[in-house]
Amino acid sequence: MPISFELTPEMMREIIMDHYSSPRHKEDPKVEGCLSIHSSSVNCIDDINVYLKLDDNGKVTYASWNGVACAISTSSSDILCDLLIGKTKEEAEYLIKQFNSMIHEEAYDDSVLEEALAFKNTSKQAARIHCATIGWDAVRDLLKEEK
């Protein structure tokens, strides 16, 4: 029988704090031939670059980000990179679409979001929604350009 459980506020907090205090993918690209995109915000200080490497089959083999970012944008961009690695372009686009739907309180498929579910309640702080989506929107635009 599948076990279903809700993330508690404590768990969400822990996930976000963990990726904020020790981000895994906050680095300039470590591999050659990355695609990159810059994104900044007028509402927050966030000013980041995201780097992606796709293989010949369109699968993400490397993802990183770097720049100045608040707790929410740091952790959300870092979790994004975690989730992107190993995904095809189509899977990545699907993932980003689900994340955006969740952030904007629309119906979404929670089965693909994993740790990104920690941002479920970001809409409580309307002024900061863009902090949670800045990296995700950047990758969405990057993949669109690649088509």
Next chain:
Amino acid sequence: MSGFDVNKIRQDFPMLSNGIKMQGHPLVWLDNASTTLKPQCVLDAVSSYYTHRTSNSHRGDYDLCAEMDREVEKTREIAAKLIGAEPREIVFTSGDTDSLNLVAECFAKEVLKEGDEILLTEAEHASNVLPWYRLQKECGALIRFIPLSKGGRVTIDNVRASISNKTKIIALAEVTNVLGYLLPTKEIAALAHEVGAYFVVDGAQSVPHKRIDVKELDIDFLAFSGHKMCGPTGIGFLYGKYDLLKRMDPYRLGGGMNVKFDVCGTASFLEPPARFEAGTQNLEGILGLKAAIEYVSSVGFENIEKREKELKQYAVNALKKTGAVTIYNEDSEAGIVTFNVDGVFAQDAATYFNSKGIAVRSGQHCAKILNDFLSTVATIRASFYFYTTEEEIDALVEAVKTCKGEYLNAYFI
């Protein structure tokens, strides 16, 4: 303070007396450097335009129109009196930004020659930087930054060291919007005039908070936004010495500013200030501005200055006592405290304060070159006005105490 009762004053402001809440908490408005709350008399003046006074100015032969003309000119007189100017030296604009752009485009552009220098500081707001950057490109003029003192103040010695015969424009905020230091305005004006330069003052953060006399200070231009002084948004003015305004070509052309025009393409323009007021003016805004100036003047600038000083000291003391903050402008004159909660990114702290109903500004506050000076990427700014209370500052201080441990709760609880 004689005649000053903050609780009574707060009753005049619907945003304070209507029990407005943010995130389930009573609103604590500490973002007055961004914009101020409006008293009922200003709202009534604005709505009276639609309920009792609708008409255009300068454009009709009936009573309502003539009355509107009188109201506009009455407002010009009251605005002039506010800063010690003559009414003909007041040009209505959409606000401080519009005023500074008008000076840059229609005055400075004509005056500046290649190699001339414009003096600014790193503490200026975007509206007093970017119009000058453009002129730098267009006229070949050079921008130089007057060094700030270690704390962030513009000192007369630093101005003296920066000024030269090449200086044509000095454009400075009389009170800076991030740190709140007050300029030695009169001394700078004298230095500017010694070398034949013009002194443009951004009054956005000073005019609403202190008495100012442009004649005594010998300022050439002064920009002002009504919404930072309890007025409506979208209305402000530019003060310019009349002989300087007369030298300026109009910015926008249209009705209300021309004398005549013909099919040959020639046109002649009215004298200032009408020359710069093309098209239908923001009449509801002008009525609101008049009410705002009257209201704030009735509170009294001595009371306002004294009150803000008390609030600033109270906030600095209480914030320092928490041991959890770095304050960047402890000794500045204005009712502005700029700080960071140690170990918490400015915007994350501001979001936490929002979750407690507290409105502060975080980030770079439109002064994007100042942060290098402060060696931080962002700060929190709490700014006060005469209706701010110690209890509101206490609410901020309580939130500061729990901020580091709890700030992410803003997203969950």
